[in-house]
Amino acid sequence: MSDVYAQPTAAAQPASTDDLAQYTTLCLGGPAGRVVSATNADEIVSRVREAGTEILLIAGGSNVVIGDGGFPGTVVLVRSRGLRVLTEDEQTVTVRVEAGEPWDDLVAATVRNGWSGLECLSGIPGSTGATPIQNVGAYGQEVAETITAVQVYDRTAGAVGQVEAADCGFAYRSSIFKYNERWVVLSVDFRLARSPLSGPVRYAELARALGVEVGDRVPLDQARTTVLGLRAGKGMVLDAGDPDTRSVGSFFTNPVLDAAAYEQLRQRANGLGEPPAWPGAGGVVKVSAAWLIDKAGFGKGYPGPEGTAISTKHTLALTNPTGTASAQALLTLAREIRDGVQSRFGVTLHPEPVLINCTL
Structure with missing residues (x-):
């Protein structure tokens, strides 16, 4: 190693x-x-x-x-840091990354080393140890595709152990770690492809920005640079000079609806255009929360109490621009949005961040 x-x-x-x-x-x-x-x-x-x-x-x-x-x-x-190679061959490399390693530092390192699989997750704030908890994803990639194991401290057993990827319960922005305090993430193993090219581009917005077709591959650094640009344009890259980045990124997850619920949504959205949606396994459909929020009357910059607001760049981000608002003020804004979407479309939005000693 x-x-x-x-x-x-x-x-x-x-x-x-x-x-x-x-x-x-x-x-x-x-x-x-x-x-x-x-x-x-x-x-x-x-x-x-x-x-x-x-x-x-x-x-x-x-x-x-x-x-x-x-x-x-x-x-x-x-505050743990570091990355080391566990195994490697001509096609792949498996790396172990400490929980406190800043996520984007890791992504930058994989791109520099010619390791493909995380490039579309560039610019996401936070630490590596948080990524399996949320099954972090963006622009057509999610960490469940490359994680092979998570090293944990099992508080129930009082021992250090390992959870294999198949046992992590990965789902859309979720895992067994998200709502269970039993496990403390210590480090994460990723298996990445040795390639100068990205994985197939799956996300239409990213493909358009790259000037390629969905399914094409591009150089790793091109994919990373383009994703960083897209995220910065939405206030989704931490920047001390940009008040819109005082947020948790996407505050709500995209709702996943069964066929009947999706058809009801389409009927209630009549006249507003077709709700952006992505088919999933088992007949479910993932719907754009940003679209629902906007069409329910909560546009970019929509104000909340104590100076809180929807980001001026992206309707999914709730912000504390001055850094002086209370958590209660932000949650009041979040409730107004959630209830407004429910009233207009009959769809309930759920928060993506973990709420500590507060509720929505």
Whole structure:
């Protein structure tokens, strides 16, 4: 096993116990009872064991909404870093990536090394350890396609173990890790193709931006650069100078409807055009949440309380532009949107981020 890159490990240090807003991309969240950091897998396990039952792990903080009351227990800041090659041959390479490794740093490294499979996931904020939890996906790729195993600390068994990909329960923006506190992700294994070209381009918007047909392949760096441009145009790449990026990215998942529910939606959308939709296995249809939100009357820049708003660039992102709003204000806006879509179309939107000590 060879190191591709790794940062030196330092001793875990207690961190500030100020409001948790400083650790989230939404800049929301009240105080924690205790905040500590961990810089490698052993320290993560040690911190979790010491903390007992009330524990919250934060790495990138890009897919979490923390309530104004904060979190009364221990918050562990996951700061582990590094990537190493486990196995390789002429066609593939399998790499193990630490949970705290910034996701886009990993994607950039795979593109530099000529490893294909993650390039369309460029620009997504957050950490590598969060990706199997949400089964992160964008522009026609999702991590379930390349993850082979997840190394975890099993809090029930009190032991470190491994969950094979087939046992991860991967589904649309979900996995067995999302709603179960039993497992703490320590690192993730990915099997990637050795190729200078991307996987087949599946997403029509990306294909148009690349000037190719759906199913074509393009150089890895071209795919990455184009995805980064598309995401930046929607305020979906973290930028301190862009208030629209004070968000969790897509706040709602695209609803998945059975055939009958989709037909009802089409009838209720009469006169508004055909709802953008993508057929799935078993006769289900995934529908564009952004389209539903917009057609229900919540356009880009739609204002909420305390300065919160829908992004000026993308209707799926709810933002805290000034960084001074409360979590309650953002959730009030989210409820208004959810209820408005339900009233207009009969479709219920569900939040994509994890909600901590708050509800929608």
